[in-house]
Amino acid sequence: MDLRDIINMESNGEPEIYRLLKIGSFSVVPENSGFTIKQEEEPQLKIAMEKVAVTASAVKELVSPVWNRTKSMRGLLIYPVIFAVSFLIFYSTMNFPSLIAQAQGWFAPKQDQQILGKDLAAYNAWISGYFYSVSNKDLLAANNDYDHDGLTNYDEFVMRTNPTLADSDTDGTTDGVELINSTNPWGSGGMTTAQGKLRDKIDLNMVSERITFGVAANKKGTVNTASADSDNFDLTKPGVLSIPKLNIQAPLVFSRDPSEFDRDLERGVIHYPGTALPGNTGTMYVSGHSSDYIWKHDKFATIFTKINYLAAGDDIFITVYGKDGKVYNYRYRVTGQNVYSADDQTQFIDNTAAKLNLSTCWPIGTSKNRMVVSATLSPL
16 A cells, blocks of 8 residues: 555545544545645644744743843843953953962972972982981071081082081181181182182172171170060061161061071161160161172162261161051161171170161172171160
């Protein structure tokens, strides 16, 4: 049975196709006219289509307000997105170097790895020859000065001096002073050419600072008497050092440890920990650069370059901020100046009054000595 037979089949007097499709009457095209069905009426189909159209219209009327409101909200949401993206671009542009530094910080090596780099393994092997058992591993850190000769453990590694002896050749001069004076830390006479090249790798300004601090920390015959005000000092905040004659106004950083000197000197001038505080009886020791290595880009590299021009009677002012919100001001008047070796204790010993010593490496461009300008506390 083919399709033509199904079309012409009758059921209850009607063609079978009519019953199946449920459409109006139709006429069967004669067989000899080809396979064509001519639909005469479609009442039920039209009704169905009309119902669909009505339903679609109703759905559209129901959905349209919601769609329009959503569309309006989407239009409003675009503004916060634009603002957020614009702010992110602006913030990134203004803080690009800092953001890069932060990203690099994620991958920063440990401190010894940072200091030693490719020398880390060699350094560890070298220093283990001097220390067999230690209770505190910080003693072996590259930036620690174990024997208090002004040279860090890493400096000793570079020079191959003994990190456990301040005077490796026991000639009466400590290793740090030998480097500053360009003398041989392993024997008599001047440095060899090879030793000189090694010394050039070391920051002699910081060697001088550590030597001078070591002397200050071990000074004899000096007593610092605290004033009532100093109990209220907030030493976590930099104070201010002002020298009107030299047009100097610099942050006064209260350093906590010699290991922080290098960083603190990039922030201003430093107060040696353990020396007298402003207004107190004893010697307050303040150090600043007269010069520094050009590649450091140090803002305060020449802050004390001209202190040798200070004369008796010139004023120096110190400002300290208190924990109680008060501001404490002190005036010192210059009494004189002198040049000391870095390890000369006399630059710290004076109990006669509240005294201020301004110190810097001298001559300019060297670390051989310390230019010290002294002043005493005076009424404001």
